[in-house]
Amino acid sequence: MRVEAEFTTEPFKGEGEPPEHATAALEAAREAGLECEFGPLGTSVRGERDAVLATLAAIAAAGLDHGADQITFQVRLEGRAAPRRTASGLDALLADVADELGGDLRTLDRPAKQRAVRVLEERGAFEFRKSAEIVAEALGVTRFTVYNYLNRERD
Template sequence: MELRAEFTTEPFRGEGEPPEHAVRAREAATEAGLTVDFGPLGTTASGEADALLGALPAIARAALDGGATRLTLQLSTGDTKPIPEPAPQLERLIREVEAQLGAPLAELDRAGKQRAVRLLEERGAFAMRKAVVTIASALGVTRFTVYNYLNRSH
């Protein structure tokens, strides 16, 4: 079974280099062989259940040893809630951005996905109901990752 852990470490820092506790937590997840997406608001690590569950103590220890005062964790399986049917306007915006970028959103590399999020934000997509869930599904990433991409664009 595939699991996903979304975690944040505090204290947060605004601009500049990520805090040591966040870097150490990311490194612990990477060393455990997990797939890691690191962003300014937190980290997503995914992998086989045994590997991910086995890595959690090392991730927590690394964050705390790096100066974290809090670690917030959310675990989920690959079986997530069904994605609601997107509003026609949101679906249209997604198709426009795919046409502009020349590929389905899910096939874009990380930089392309970040650009797609910026373009969708510029077009008002995130003002629509359930936009983050729908766009995350179209990108093939988590909601958490979409929020990270949005944060990077500001």
């Protein structure tokens, strides 16, 4: 039986190179021979159930050993879709927030973009699959920046 695990390591630290804890966790998965798709703040691994489950501890240890203070996992049978909300719903949320904040999200200054991310989070925008990427594009920033804004709100 094959499974897929998705994980994120935190804290998110702005733009630029992925944090060391994210790359160390990825390396642990690769060393175990798992199929990997790396996103600096969200990584997927796939393989036989026992191999994936056994590797999750190594992924967590690598992340924590390299500066992560939180690691979140989601595991499911391969081929089972993650719960998804429709992209059109996210588009509608982005349009609503843009209207409320006075127009094109890309033209907002940094504090207004931070507010937009806070409002989007309050309205559940980040429950959508690949939402950070879509929000980043709408704001004209990187995913790292979106995660940085989210992390700042939690502190």
